[in-house]
Amino acid sequence: MKRKKIIISAFSNLYTDQRIEKVCSTLFENGYRIELIGNDWGGAAKMSCPYPFSRIQLTSKSLKTAYFEFNWKLYHELKKKADQDTILHANDLDALLPNYIIAKKLNIPLVFDSHEIFSEMPAIQGKLSQKLWRYLEKKIIPDIKFMITASGSYAEWFKNKYGIHPVVVQNAPRKINFIIEIPENNPKIFLYQGVINPFRGIDKAILAMHHLENVIFKIAGDGPRKKEYEELVSQENLQNKVEFLGKLKPEDLRKITVTADVGMSIEENGGDSYLYSLPNKVLDCIQAKVPLIMSGLPEMRKIKNQFDVGEIIKNHQPESIAEAVNLILNRGRESYQEELNKASEVLCWEKEELKLLDIFQKASQ
Structure with missing residues (x-):
C-alpha cells in the first residue's frame, strides 16, 4: 500500500533539531513521503536530507512578530501543499494553528508533537504572550486526536489539563553501535x-x-x-x-x-x-x-x-x-x-x- 505524504512543520531553522531529524528519518525510511518546512530564524545553514525540505524566509526583527509572520506564511504553504492524501505534523504550539486550520478545512489527520509545555516556558512567564499561547492551547489541544510528547510527566500534565492522552515518544538518541573507549583525560x-x-x-x-x-x-x-x-x-x-x-x-x-x-x-x-x-x-x-x-x-x-x-x-x-x-x-x-x-x-x-x-x-x- 502506498504510504501517505506527511508535511512536517516547525518554528526552527532545522539545522540542530535532533528530534525533528529523527522523526523525519524514521518516517522516510518506513516509506512515507516526507516534506519538511522550517524557517530561517537564527540562520539558514546548509543541510542535506534524503527528503525535500524548505525554510520560510522571515523578515521580522523580533521573535514576537516572527511567530506571527511564520504562522501566516506557513498557513499559505500548507494550503498549497496539503491534499486529501496528506497527514499534517505540527511540532510544538508555535506551529500548531495553521496546521489545525488546514486539517479542519480538508478533513485530514493532524499529529501534534509537543516537545515541551510551550505555554509554561520560562521565557514567556508572566508576559502577555503567555496568555495568548495558553488561549491557543486551551482552544485547540482538547480537539487533537493524535498527540505525542517528550516525557511521561508532560503527558500527565496534558491529561490533567485537557483530558487528552498523548503518546510518550522520548527524545532519545539512536544507539551508538561502536565500543566507546574511555579516554584518560587530564584535566x-x-x-x-x-x-x-x-x-x-x-x-x-x-x-x-x-x-x-x-x-x-x-x-x-x-x-x-x-x-x-x-x-x-x-x-x-x-x-x-x-x-x-x-x-x-x-x-x-x-x-x-x-x-x-x-x-x-x-x-x-x-x-x-x-x-x-x-x-x-x-x-x-x-x-x-x-x-x-x-x-x-x-x-x-x-x-x-x-x-x-x-x-x-x-x-x-x-x-x-x-x-x-x-x-x-x-x-x-x-x-x-x-x-x-x-x-x-x-x-x-x-x-x-x-x-x-x-x-x-x-x-x-
Whole structure:
C-alpha cells in the first residue's frame, strides 16, 4: 500500500533539531513521503536530507512578530501543499494553528508533537504572550486526536489539563553501535551541551569550577545567555577552567560527548515546562556512556531510580554541584558503565520510533 505524504512543520531553522531529524528519518525510511518546512530564524545553514525540505524566509526583527509572520506564511504553504492524501505534523504550539486550520478545512489527520509545555516556558512567564499561547492551547489541544510528547510527566500534565492522552515518544538518541573507549583525560572534562538559556544551572556550574581541581568545564551550544555567562567567566577569572565550544552539528556534538568524564543536566524549576522535562542531554549522555550530575526533577529522579547513571545534586549551590562532580570523578567513569549500558538499551530511539510509527499508522487509516 502506498504510504501517505506527511508535511512536517516547525518554528526552527532545522539545522540542530535532533528530534525533528529523527522523526523525519524514521518516517522516510518506513516509506512515507516526507516534506519538511522550517524557517530561517537564527540562520539558514546548509543541510542535506534524503527528503525535500524548505525554510520560510522571515523578515521580522523580533521573535514576537516572527511567530506571527511564520504562522501566516506557513498557513499559505500548507494550503498549497496539503491534499486529501496528506497527514499534517505540527511540532510544538508555535506551529500548531495553521496546521489545525488546514486539517479542519480538508478533513485530514493532524499529529501534534509537543516537545515541551510551550505555554509554561520560562521565557514567556508572566508576559502577555503567555496568555495568548495558553488561549491557543486551551482552544485547540482538547480537539487533537493524535498527540505525542517528550516525557511521561508532560503527558500527565496534558491529561490533567485537557483530558487528552498523548503518546510518550522520548527524545532519545539512536544507539551508538561502536565500543566507546574511555579516554584518560587530564584535566578531566565536565560537559554541558544544549541551549545556553536561563534555568539550566550553567551559571552555577561555572561558579562550581572554583571548587574543582584538574577539571575543565566545556559548554557546547549557543543561546541568549551566552554573552552573560562569558562575562561571568571573565569576572570570576575562570578563563583557564571554562571553554565555550559554540553551536555544533549533531554529529560533531556526539563526538565531543563521548570524550567527557561527567555530563550535566541540572535544570532548575523554571515553571512546568522545565519541572516536567526529560532533557535531551540526559539521554545523550546515557547513550554515550557518560555518567552525569542531575537535578532532582521528576523525570531525572525516575531515571536515577531505575538506573545508576550518575548523581543527583543536593541543591544548586556551587559547592553541591562540585561535590556531585567529584563523586563521579572519584568513582570513575568505568564504574558507571554497567548501568549506563543497561539504560542505553532501554532509552534509545530504536524503542521510541516504534511508538511514533504506530501513531502515524493510526493516522493513516
